[in-house]
Amino acid sequence: MNRLAKKIVPHIILTVFSLIILMPLVWIVRVSLTDKLTAYKIPPEIGTLGLNNYVDIFERFPFVTWFANSFIIAIVSTAIALPLATAMAYSFARLNTGGALLRLGVLASQMLPPIILVLPLFGVFLFVGLTQSRVSLIVAHLSISLPFLSWMLVSFFEGDMARLEEAARVDGASRWQAFLLVAVPVAAPGILAAGLLGFILSWNEFLFVLVLSGPGTQTLPVGLASLETHAGVEIAPLAAATVVSLLPVFALLPFLRKHLIKGLSLGALK
Incomplete structure (x- = not known):
């Protein structure tokens, strides 16, 4: 009985926590499929299920614009930040660029509240005439994702990576070739994991978009926050918009789950 209990109890605990x-998430999906009156009822009722709320958010609100802005800004900012962060992490790990002081400065930048950065950035963009543009939002997102990704990738270029590069250098490869042909392929799982986390970080960003965006450049987080009518916030359309905003993240996970787990565990073991 004790042996059976040791096997069953952990599964029960994990099942309860998973639920x-x-x-x-289940509650949001249920609300998104019910009508607007049923969504407010306490105790909750299932009611008649349908896709009216999903049609409603596309007809009454600029949801397509919000979604497109979020996707473009997240993709572009991640595509720019990832190679730069890879080069920074490699230089920190293999060349000790800037020493411990620079590495500590990169880490310290992640401890600053975003409100401290957003006001100077707003002043700079106002001076150069880039306010309420996607370019300003991409640059602002880079100020967050670039230090985070570079610090995350440092561990992937430490340890046994030096031996592999030395072997490549002995075979006649230059440092640049050793970086591209040896270091980057070996660290590919970590780079893919960092790219996924960078995309999610940019996709969920709220404060920078709230301050720097305009009517045509708002992203989903700010758009969802403004999803209200003269009668107040309508829970059912808001739930439908939330479900749609989660779809890209859930669509990425099945394809990158193996690389995400492998990449994060590789960095932890190193």
Whole structure:
């Protein structure tokens, strides 16, 4: 009985915690499929299920614009930040660029509240005439994702990476060739994991978009926050918009799950 209990109890605990974590998502999906009156009822009722709320958010609000802005800004900022962060992490790990002081400065930049950065950035963009543009939002997102990704990738270029590069250098490869042909392929799982996290970080960013965006450049987080009518916030359309905003992240996970787990565990082991 004790042996059986040791096997069953952990599964029960994990199942309960999984249900607790999934309950908010299940609740949002249920609300998004019900009509607007049923969504407010306490205790909750299932009611008639349908896709009217999903049609409603595209007809009444500029949801396509919000979605397109979020996708473009997240993709471009991640595509720019990832190679720069890879080069920074390699220089920190293999060349000790800037020493411990520069590495500590990169880490310290992540401890600053975003409100400290957004006001100077707004002043700079106002001076150069880039306010309320996608370019300003991409640059602002880079100020967050670039230090985070570079610090995350440092561990992937440490340890046994030096031996592999030395072997390549002995075979006649230059440092640049050793970086491109040896270091980057070996660290590819970590780079893919960092890219996924960078995309999610940019996709969820709220404060910079709230301050720097305009009517035509708002992204999904700010758009969802403004999703209200003269009668107040309508829960059912808001739930439908939330479900749609989560789809890109859930679409990426099945394809990158193996690389994400492998990349994060590789960095932890190193």
